[in-house]
Amino acid sequence: MKDLGLYLHIPFCASKCAYCDFYSLPSSDLHERYVDSLCKSIEMISKRHKDALFTSIYVGGGTPSILDSALINKLLCSISENLSVSDDAELTMEANPATLSKEKLSVMRKGGVNRISLGCQSVHENELKRISRIHSFEDFCESFALSRNAGFDNISVDLMYGLPEQTLSSLLLSVDKISDLSPDHISLYGLRVEPDTPLGRDRHLVLPDEDIQCEMYSRACDLLRTKGYLRYEISNFAKDGKFSRHNMRYWEGKEYIGLGAAAHSYLDGVRYAYERDAAKYIRSLEDGELPLPCESSKIEKSDLLEEFIILSMRLEKGLDLSVLSEKFGSDAKSKLLERVRPYIPKFVKEKDGHISFTTEGFLVSSTILSELI
Ligand code: SF4
Incomplete structure (x- = not known):
């Protein structure tokens, strides 16, 4: 059987973070029709790829945890009913702390999700507010505890450095406090200011200078190492070998299918992507077709x-x-x-x-x- 990965894009967020240029709609009444379209897409690819064995599945966004429990359940059932998924497959779902609940976590567990990726970014309220995150550090701690109590033994946490108002010591405190909670995996990304975002348009934006950012990265790496996290990729650190198997697939050039608006795929030597337009994606599936990719290139x-x-x-x-x-x-x-x-x-x-x-x-x-x- 052919080893494949699956990425499902959920393009909805409660509101837009100031630095984010991922495709997501800040509020939407499209949740149900979009999930129905994704389920139809899953059925279609199951027929096209009968010989595929999915060894990693990643539900990302956007904010997948913004969907209600019934829709999360529908999506996960569609995966298990239509696709051959290996017994030891990694199934990750991204979650924003302000949108998780005990009920949603229980539906995720029952539906086969075995890895949660929680966005925290910082433990400091001023830094979180400055980048328009909708949660507090307290919300994050609550979601982390709920996830552990729901039985998740593989939790990843996202942190960022180079944020406005962040200092070297505030970053190290964030890394320290998060690693004290002992998540299985930590991602540490440097802020990239994209032009078409509120931060990119902010003419008064002040960021830590380049030398400080370099020091932030190397000191955070040192601290993570002393806390038992092995860096296995430039921005990713894991305990006990719990690398992100789905992301390793990208870095090792292996194949995957992406479904949903703005999702990218790499299959049979071709990279392609769907348009950043959830309504168009839905209309196409309601007409019984997967949309045509908006970009596609054969890799020479x-x-x-x-x-x-x-x-x-x-x-x-x-x-x-x-x-x-x-x-x-x-x-x-x-x-x-x-x-x-x-x-x-x-x-x-x-x-x-x-x-x-x-x-x-x-x-x-x-x-x-x-x-x-
Ligand atoms: S929650 Fe994630 S995807 Fe949504 S706006 Fe914020 S950074 Fe972007």
């Missing part, structure tokens, strides 16, 4: 090599030089080794047949990568 061999370098170098284990030779020939390996030489040992390590970034290298990874590809 040269693009595959670039992707392989960029994605492998995000990982702590780095790029496996023997796999590089096997897939792209020994010339590709010699060229890469020649280009990477000036960055060894300060920014790049070469060890056990792999090349990988040091912490200092991760801080300037995009500059170095542009020289490597």
